[in-house]
Amino acid sequence: MDNIDGRLQTEDSQTVPAAPRAKSRAWLKKLGDFWTLGILVIILAVFGILQPSFLSVSNWFNTTTYMTETLLLAIGETYVIITAGIDLSVGAVEGLAGIVAALVMVALEPHGATFAMIGGTLAGMLTGVLFGLLNGLVITAMKVTPFIVTLGTMGIATGLTFILSGGTDVVNLPNQLSNIGNATVLGVFSFPTFVTVLCLIAAGIMLYQTRFGRYVYAIGSNAEAARRAGIPVNRNLIKVYTLSGAIAALSGILLLTRFATGSPLTGTNDELNAIAAVVIGGTSLFGGRGTIVGTLIGAAIISVLITGLVILSVQPYWQTVAIGVIIIIAVWIDQFRHRMA
Amino acid sequence: MEPVLQAKGIQKYYGSVCAIEHIDFEIYPGEVVALLGDNGAGKSTFIKILSGVVKQNHGQILIDGKPVQFASPMEARRFGVETVYQDLALAPDLDVTANIFLGREILRGGLLGRLGFLDKREMRGQVAGRLDQLKVSIKSVAQIVSELSGGQRQAVSIVRAASWGRKLVIMDEPTAALGVEESAKVLDLIKQVKARGIPVLLVTHTLPYAFDVADRIVVLRLGRSVADLRADETDTNEVVQWITGSKTVDRIAELQGHRG
Ligand SMILES: Nc1ncnc2c1ncn2[C@@H]1O[C@H](COP(=O)(O)OP(=O)(O)OP(=O)(O)O)[C@@H](O)[C@H]1O
Numbered sequence: 001m002d003n004i005d006g007r008l009q010t011e012d013s014q015t016v017p018a019a020p021r022a023k024s025r026a027w028l029k030k031l032g033d034f035w036t037l038g039i040l041v042i043i044l045a046v047f048g049i050l051q052p053s054f055l056s057v058s059n060w061f062n063t064t065t066y067m068t069e070t071l072l073l074a075i076g077e078t079y080v081i082i083t084a085g086i087d088l089s090v091g092a093v094e095g096l097a098g099i100v101a102a103l104v105m106v107a108l109e110p111h112g113a114t115f116a117m118i119g120g121t122l123a124g125m126l127t128g129v130l131f132g133l134l135n136g137l138v139i140t141a142m143k144v145t146p147f148i149v150t151l152g153t154m155g156i157a158t159g160l161t162f163i164l165s166g167g168t169d170v171v172n173l174p175n176q177l178s179n180i181g182n183a184t185v186l187g188v189f190s191f192p193t194f195v196t197v198l199c200l201i202a203a204g205i206m207l208y209q210t211r212f213g214r215y216v217y218a219i220g221s222n223a224e225a226a227r228r229a230g231i232p233v234n235r236n237l238i239k240v241y242t243l244s245g246a247i248a249a250l251s252g253i254l255l256l257t258r259f260a261t262g263s264p265l266t267g268t269n270d271e272l273n274a275i276a277a278v279v280i281g282g283t284s285l286f287g288g289r290g291t292i293v294g295t296l297i298g299a300a301i302i303s304v305l306i307t308g309l310v311i312l313s314v315q316p317y318w319q320t321v322a323i324g325v326i327i328i329i330a331v332w333i334d335q336f337r338h339r340m341a
Numbered sequence: 342m343e344p345v346l347q348a349k350g351i352q353k354y355y356g357s358v359c360a361i362e363h364i365d366f367e368i369y370p371g372e373v374v375a376l377l378g379d380n381g382a383g384k385s386t387f388i389k390i391l392s393g394v395v396k397q398n399h400g401q402i403l404i405d406g407k408p409v410q411f412a413s414p415m416e417a418r419r420f421g422v423e424t425v426y427q428d429l430a431l432a433p434d435l436d437v438t439a440n441i442f443l444g445r446e447i448l449r450g451g452l453l454g455r456l457g458f459l460d461k462r463e464m465r466g467q468v469a470g471r472l473d474q475l476k477v478s479i480k481s482v483a484q485i486v487s488e489l490s491g492g493q494r495q496a497v498s499i500v501r502a503a504s505w506g507r508k509l510v511i512m513d514e515p516t517a518a519l520g521v522e523e524s525a526k527v528l529d530l531i532k533q534v535k536a537r538g539i540p541v542l543l544v545t546h547t548l549p550y551a552f553d554v555a556d557r558i559v560v561l562r563l564g565r566s567v568a569d570l571r572a573d574e575t576d577t578n579e580v581v582q583w584i585t586g587s588k589t590v591d592r593i594a595e596l597q598g599h600r601g
């Protein structure tokens with residue numbers, strides 16, 4: 001299909017402003033696709049020069065493992081934001097699922113460590129799925145905006161976390177848990193990183209290659225068009241929020257394996273880093289556009305900034321300043337592209 | 342020959358507002374019919390009934406002579422009636438192929454298909470073929486719709502409707518937002534659709550367009566079908582008289598009386 005459109009050509013030569021606008025649009029599109037990768041490389045280079053130990057093997061493990069926290073939540077958030085929604089509850093659900101899993105593990109420990117770990121994991125995952133389902137159902141059936149619904153469930157999940165844990169850490173988890181959490185897979189990944197990589201690949205393939213992924217984009221791009229095309233919009237939205245809840249729970253459980261302690265403070269504000277990663281990664285808050293690869297880059301930028309500044313012993317408060325600046329730039333570019341389109 | 346679609350004695354009230362009083366309508370295989378009428382004559386309402394968006398209070402719709410009931414737009418489409426809506430209904434962030442196959446994606450064979458994997462190559466191939474058949478010039482089947490011109494977007498909508506409308510393609514003012522050149526392209530496209538044997542029901546306010554593509558012209562006035570004219574046996578003057586009401590049903594009855 002390479003036939004050149006005759007009318008397009010004449011249009012370009014007749015109307016003078018059309019050509020430069022088209023050109024700047026293409027240029028902006030390229031910039032929008034690649035500027036984040038450039039920023040990541042620059043940050044890596046700067047940290048590498050300032051502190052060579054930043055590029056060490058141990059820091060690779062450190063940074064990638066740290067990154068899983070943001071990245072897992074961001075994967076679910078990518079789906080949600082592509083549908084033109086938002087999920088503010090992921091951090092709180094991550095925390096609640098972790099506490100539920102930890103409590104169940106402690107309770108089941110007498111029946112055997114493996115049994116306890118499996119039972120706890122299932123209970124934690126179930127918590128995430130139920131919260132995701134709740135988000136999806138309320139958003140679609142009661143037609144409340146995602147922002148408000150997930151703000152509400154964020155409060156509910158946070159409250160439940162403190163009620164269940166009594167506000168203190170859950171300790172005495174099975175010892176084997178930290179063996180798993182600190183295991184190395186394929187020589188280059190920590191266990192949480194490995195699980196995250198699997199999720200990342202699965203989420204990417206599902207988004208680009210399956211009908212469900214296609215519907216996620218279609219709904220975010222024009223929900224009315226999707227509806228008229230016979231796509232079950234509500235059912236797909238419920239799936240998306242459930243996915244987001246489940247993946248948040250997975251993140252909470254993986255944190256348990258790292259620290260072998262369930263902290264009620266886990267996940268606090270994590271949704272902000274996740275949303276930041278997604279937006280920095282080029283996913284449009286207007287819906288319809290976004291990539292998993294972009295989210296990976298976005299999460300990498302945030303994580304590298306944080307661990308890098310720690311290594312440079314910069315006051316940790318500068319991290320949020322830096323991330324804030326990047327978010328604003330990212331959203332500005334998003335809006336600029338949206339207006340051009 | 343049997344009409345592909347027939348509407349008999351259609352009536353539609355919105356509450357106590359009578360949008361359509363009485364419409365009789367039929368369309369035959371391979372025919373382009375232009376539906377004309379003043380603002381508020383009931384054109385859009387009639388089209389919504391035919392495409393399953395609203396339900397008539399009275400009257401019957403028959404496809405191939407069999408009575409049908411459309412409970413939803415999806416059902417109308419299952420019967421092969423496709424509509425190009427005035428407000429396009431495309432997903433601007435998806436590409437041309439994804440839009441044409443929206444809601445009707447082709448999946449791969451075997452296990453991957455059951456997992457919901459798309460057969461993108463097959464869909465692209467089919468879309469390329471259809472664009473070729475209908476002589477639509479779009480640079481690539483993978484082009485994002487938001488990058489297309491208004492006329493090209495309208496072409497995508499029409500190709501989509503023509504791809505799935507086995508019985509009838511309905512278009513509500515497809516040239517309303519377009520310039521002269523782009524409108525001409527859309528008219529050409531309608532002729533291509535007709536050439537492929539698919540009947541088209543076209544709503545328009547632009548008489549020359551109606552005369553350009555239509556075999557038959559049906560005029561609605563105040564919720565009634567008042568005239569059904571062969572395009573080659575009438576002229577703009579007569580049609581305008583029907584639209585404005587300076588010519589009425591009684592007078593045609595009179596004329597027929599003279600003839601008979
Ligand atoms: N949803 C509705 N509720 C109440 N009245 C309606 C509704 N839709 C249409 N009508 C009325 O029905 C009549 C026919 O409207 P319709 O939109 O079918 O006209 P039209 O021929 O498409 O006009 P136009 O050329 O302006 O598009 C009008 O008097 C209109 O006010």
Ligand SMILES: [Mg+2]
Pocket residue numbers: 384385386
């Ligand atoms: Mg109308």
